[in-house]
Amino acid sequence: MIRQFFVCLAALALGLTACANATPAPSAPTIAPTAMPATRAPSTPTIAPPTLPATPAPSAANVIPQSVTQDGFFALGNPSAPVTLIDYSDFM
Numbered sequence: 001m002i003r004q005f006f007v008c009l010a011a012l013a014l015g016l017t018a019c020a021n022a023t024p025a026p027s028a029p030t031i032a033p034t035a036m037p038a039t040r041a042p043s044t045p046t047i048a049p050p051t052l053p054a055t056p057a058p059s060a061a062n063v064i065p066q067s068v069t070q071d072g073f074f075a076l077g078n079p080s081a082p083v084t085l086i087d088y089s090d091f092m
Contacts, residue, residue, distance in 0.1 A: 067075050
């Protein structure tokens with residue numbers, strides 16, 4: 001049993017060494033230092049004047065009727081609108 005373990009371990013070691021990369025990794029190219037660019041004096045920041053927001057166009061949310069029910073609940077939409085219920089179910 002122990003002999004089979006060592007044989008498998010040796011085969012694994014040989015397989016890993018055979019798959020290893022034989023060529024050394026290329027070294028990173030060296031970059032010669034360059035002179036620093038001339039710096040400019042910092043400029044003073046400018047602030048844009050405030051602008052008023054544009055008037056929003058009427059959206060669907062502004063057109064939907066809003067109401068309060070007799071029980072005090074808020075409601076959106078036409079209370080007499082037709083409703084269609086679709087039931088998706090699975091019996092498995």
